Amino acid sequence: MKKYSIKYYSLIFGLVLLGCKQTEQEKTSRVEMLPYYSDAAFTPHWLSKGDKALEEFHTIPNYSLVNQLGATVTEDTFENKIYITDFFFTTCPGICPKMTANMSILQDEFLNDDEVLLLSHSVTPETDSVEVLKDYAEAKGVLASKWHLVTGERQTIYDLGRQSYFVEEDLGEVKTDDDFLHTENFVLVDKNKHIRGIYNGLNKTAVAQLIADVKTLQKED
Secondary structure, three states: OOOOOHHHHHHHHHHHHHHHHHHHHHHHHHOOOOEEEEEOOOOOOOOOOHHHHHHHOOOOOOEEEEEOOOOOOEHHHHHEEEEEEEEOOOOOOHHHHHHHHHHHHHHHHHEEEEOOEEEEEOOOOOOHHEEEHHHHHHOOOOOOOOEEEEEEEHHHHHHHHHHOOOOOOOOOOOOOOOOOOOOOOOEEOOOOOEEEEEEEOOOOHHHHHHHHHHHHOOOOO
């Protein structure tokens, strides 16, 4: 059996260690700035923070909804805040419980960070009353100071989902007011109401990427 010197083994160990470090660096490395999005195609626009194009760029419009405590929630609720939003309903037996569980991961991650909030819209506002949302929030460990579950006018919620956040994936398919809004997407919105990312809310890897992107977004200030 061929014998190797200590120097040889040290060299091999060093190369393995270097490889591990490089792999770890690749896992944690992120872009220095997130793109902006303005339509349902989610084509990235790489704009600098002070770019004049942002003056006319797509933003989330004004709205008025009610949360699980009966408090009014408007765009002012998220003034100077980064927030993550999704669309769900309390009686959903399929994807919603998984989405809520992953939103809970985000709640825990940013629990002590006042700069980050969560917003979940009910797509069945006719049945998801304030009382129903409150019971759901208590059952799921939702903290009202961090995470708003909102109900309100169906038209307002559906217009926000389809025309403002672009959460549905069936691009180009015409929807009527009677078509149900059901999506697993989470959307990241910055302090200026610009969309900065969309993520699969059922996928733990996507949620981890979302967490990293929030931290990247915070560095813009």
